[in-house]
Amino acid sequence: MRTIRILARYATDGPPPRAVTEQGLCRKMADPDAWHPVREYRQDPTTTAALETCRACPVATACLDYAVARPWISGIWGATTTRQRRTLRAAAAAQRDAA
Ligand code: SF4
Numbered sequence: 268m269r270t271i272r273i274l275a276r277y278a279t280d281g282p283p284p285r286a287v288t289e290q291g292l293c294r295k296m297a298d299p300d301a302w303h304p305v306r307e308y309r310q311d312p313t314t315t316a317a318l319e320t321c322r323a324c325p326v327a328t329a330c331l332d333y334a335v336a337r338p339w340i341s342g343i344w345g346a347t348t349t350r351q352r353r354t355l356r357a358a359a360a361a362q363r364d365a366a
Contacts, residue, residue, distance in 0.1 A: 283333045284326075292324040293317070303341070307348035314343065321346035 282288060293302050301317040308314060321327055331345025334352055341349040
């Protein structure tokens with residue numbers, strides 16, 4: 268299952284920056300599926316634990332940049348859920364439109 272999800276993540280684009288793939292804390296976690304929850308509700312303990320791990324991750328900024336730039340990818344990246352990144356993109360677009 269993990270391999271399929273990893274391949275799916277990279278199928279439509281190049282892989283994340285090398286620092287993310289080599290230094291991301293999620294690489295060492297026992298349950299990588301936690302970063303791909305069926306539902307990304309923050310109240311879910313598994314999702315909350317994954318988000319907390321991301322907040323302590325040394326490459327969270329690069330990870331978030333990668334995911335924000337790719338609206339087609341889902342799951343938890345850079346301490347954000349898919350929905351939160353959608354909100355970030357919308358806010359950035361609104362800011363660009365206002366400028
Ligand atoms: S920020 Fe989160 S998803 Fe990104 S590499 Fe770090 S632990 Fe993994």
